[in-house]
Amino acid sequence: MKNLITYIGVTLLVFMLSNCSKNDDEVTQPPQAESTRLTNYTIDGVPFNMTYNDDGTLFKYQYGNTFAVSATIEYNPNGDISKNGSRTFTYNSEGQIATITQNLSPTASFVSTMVYNSQGLVESITANHNDGQTGTIQINYNSNNKPLLISEYNESVVSPYAKTTLTYDDFGNITQQFIERSNDGITYYDFSITTYTYDTKKNPFALTIDKIGISNNQLFQFFIGMNSVSFGGQVAFAAFHFNSPNNLVSIQDSFKIITYNYIYNDDDYPITAERIYDSSISGGSAFTTNRTFTYENY
Numbered sequence: 692m693k694n695l696i697t698y699i700g701v702t703l704l705v706f707m708l709s710n711c712s713k714n715d716d717e718v719t720q721p722p723q724a725e726s727t728r729l730t731n732y733t734i735d736g737v738p739f740n741m742t743y744n745d746d747g748t749l750f751k752y753q754y755g756n757t758f759a760v761s762a763t764i765e766y767n768p769n770g771d772i773s774k775n776g777s778r779t780f781t782y783n784s785e786g787q788i789a790t791i792t793q794n795l796s797p798t799a800s801f802v803s804t805m806v807y808n809s810q811g812l813v814e815s816i817t818a819n820h821n822d823g824q825t826g827t828i829q830i831n832y833n834s835n836n837k838p839l840l841i842s843e844y845n846e847s848v849v850s851p852y853a854k855t856t857l858t859y860d861d862f863g864n865i866t867q868q869f870i871e872r873s874n875d876g877i878t879y880y881d882f883s884i885t886t887y888t889y890d891t892k893k894n895p896f897a898l899t900i901d902k903i904g905i906s907n908n909q910l911f912q913f914f915i916g917m918n919s920v921s922f923g924g925q926v927a928f929a930a931f932h933f934n935s936p937n938n939l940v941s942i943q944d945s946f947k948i949i950t951y952n953y954i955y956n957d958d959d960y961p962i963t964a965e966r967i968y969d970s971s972i973s974g975g976s977a978f979t980t981n982r983t984f985t986y987e988n989y
Contacts, residue, residue: 731985889937
């Protein structure tokens, strides 16, 4: 259930904010059904609901059996999101997100400031917490304008430097995430390597992003910007659910193996998924969760 909040409640909504257009060199994704959108997603029966405005933009998201977590999305006159729950957004003269402010509590908040390169891609992010702590991110891209190397600095942790290198397949799915960390920013040590495989069907979360005109090549930047600095965390993991054109079939690192078994509808979207988490390779155990997907035509 925590994953659902992290991957949908934060990530999805932020990716809906980008006004950046798709680059002509971006890897072509499988075509999406133009009149279909995801309205409900569950993990072992616990629901996450999305409702939409008449123009296709997201209006509200709700999570939990009693929908205890809920937020309404507000838009400015230009159609850009101006507020999402406790997060507010400002834009530069190019219509790109300039800052994201998140109020964590009445006494705690942070502001993430974006800097763009000449192609309109986020080049750097600086996160400033009101207690004085700061973090920075630099992003380098591959020839398809997808994030290749994400370099991070977080002054509040023991190993304040981190680098995340991402590898893609021909469809734009991430196949490997390699994380390195450092105490001094000069000498790095291997922190984790995670590999991923996919089916050839359609990712419903990418569909949701696509339906509101989001440029998928912006996904990583806004994921990081929304969460201040990821500090060598699972940057890629959220991207699988929201940016990859296809659905995850397996995830493997030195601690665990996760597999997904899907049943699809006639449009090649999953309607159920069995997720098996097995950490026996590191002395743990295995457990299974079940997911469902509900769509509507409009």
